[in-house]
Amino acid sequence: MRAFLHGFGMHVPERVVTNAEIAVRVGRTPEWIESASGIRERRWAAAETGVADLAIAAAQNCLARVGVTASSLGLIITASGSARPGFPGPAAEVAAGLGLESTPAIDVPMASAGSLFGMTMAAHMAAQFGDVLVVGAEKMSAVIESAALDPNSAMLFGDGAGAVLVSARPGPWEILDAVLHSDGQYRDSLTFDWSAPLRMNGLAVILQAARKLPSSIEEVLTRQKVAAGDVTQFLLHQANQNLLVRVAKSLGIPAERVYSNLARYGNTSSASMLMAADEWSQANPAPGPVVFSAFGAGFHWGALLARRV
Amino acid sequence: MPDATRRERLLRVLKTVTTQPLPADDEESLFESGLLDSFALPDLVSALEQEFSIKVPDRDLNPRKFDSIARIDTYLQDRAS
Numbered sequence: 001m002r003a004f005l006h007g008f009g010m011h012v013p014e015r016v017v018t019n020a021e022i023a024v025r026v027g028r029t030p031e032w033i034e035s036a037s038g039i040r041e042r043r044w045a046a047a048e049t050g051v052a053d054l055a056i057a058a059a060q061n062c063l064a065r066v067g068v069t070a071s072s073l074g075l076i077i078t079a080s081g082s083a084r085p086g087f088p089g090p091a092a093e094v095a096a097g098l099g100l101e102s103t104p105a106i107d108v109p110m111a112s113a114g115s116l117f118g119m120t121m122a123a124h125m126a127a128q129f130g131d132v133l134v135v136g137a138e139k140m141s142a143v144i145e146s147a148a149l150d151p152n153s154a155m156l157f158g159d160g161a162g163a164v165l166v167s168a169r170p171g172p173w174e175i176l177d178a179v180l181h182s183d184g185q186y187r188d189s190l191t192f193d194w195s196a197p198l199r200m201n202g203l204a205v206i207l208q209a210a211r212k213l214p215s216s217i218e219e220v221l222t223r224q225k226v227a228a229g230d231v232t233q234f235l236l237h238q239a240n241q242n243l244l245v246r247v248a249k250s251l252g253i254p255a256e257r258v259y260s261n262l263a264r265y266g267n268t269s270s271a272s273m274l275m276a277a278d279e280w281s282q283a284n285p286a287p288g289p290v291v292f293s294a295f296g297a298g299f300h301w302g303a304l305l306a307r308r309v
Numbered sequence: 310m311p312d313a314t315r316r317e318r319l320l321r322v323l324k325t326v327t328t329q330p331l332p333a334d335d336e337e338s339l340f341e342s343g344l345l346d347s348f349a350l351p352d353l354v355s356a357l358e359q360e361f362s363i364k365v366p367d368r369d370l371n372p373r374k375f376d377s378i379a380r381i382d383t384y385l386q387d388r389a390s
Contacts (some may be wrong), residue, residue: 246351
């Protein structure tokens, strides 16, 4: 595997949903929501906006940033856990939305870890397919609104999309290594299928995530002989601020080394890691190794190490 | 078999991860009573590993194993045997 990250992109809907608005509906206070999650507001898309619409906007933003035309893409990978069930998935619509008529497009029907799995797949496939656009897009508001609001999940989620261009051509960040894992014995701990409300066993999810995120990061760092303290930025799935702080503590690094935009966007599932990466990349980041990591329903989790070229 | 010393050490660990008084009943759910939440639970597991010099494997990271003082004590006993 020799692959590079060329740049990122993102898109969020205009409508801001504050904790005050959510609090009224779930019977909690805005302060409680922020204390429990680190979230102050999130974005919700309009009723007529679909997962593919969010994905296309993020994809176009990414392509514009890296100066690549859609026609030169060799493959599109679209991760989403909130796309409507059935076939086709949103990947084909994303490709069509970019004006492509024959470029292969793959769906990764995976929630929070979807973008990480997509990036890793892209890193391995780029040598054969050329430039690979990976998009994570979620309309979690539709998931929340599909049934009676559950206070513990309704306060967490937001809508958005993130994108990254992965290529075998040299670019700003070289992917050094990646590890992916899945453990289906906890598949019932976090589920959603549109026939019932999202079900989340928060105790099991946090307990496993608090262990598996740092362990997968340490796994990839150890393999590449990189110390956690030498990593300039950790770009994690934005699940919960308390979890991000806990991961930093487990790794023995300052909490600010873990990028967070949770306060503004909430948990956008598979989109969140790439949205964080886009904001981070736009802020003229310091050179050095950077780690991507995610954990989500399945459970699926892993980590990817890259370095500034 | 109950071990007074192990139980005392367990209660000491619990007091480090919660500010609430411990339940009088060892069978009472620590989660339902609000003594432990989803973020205190990982703290508890880490503290138990440190206090008892054990490594709780990922396959044992099931909240039910840590739902009451009695269950945690049983888990520690099993690990010691």
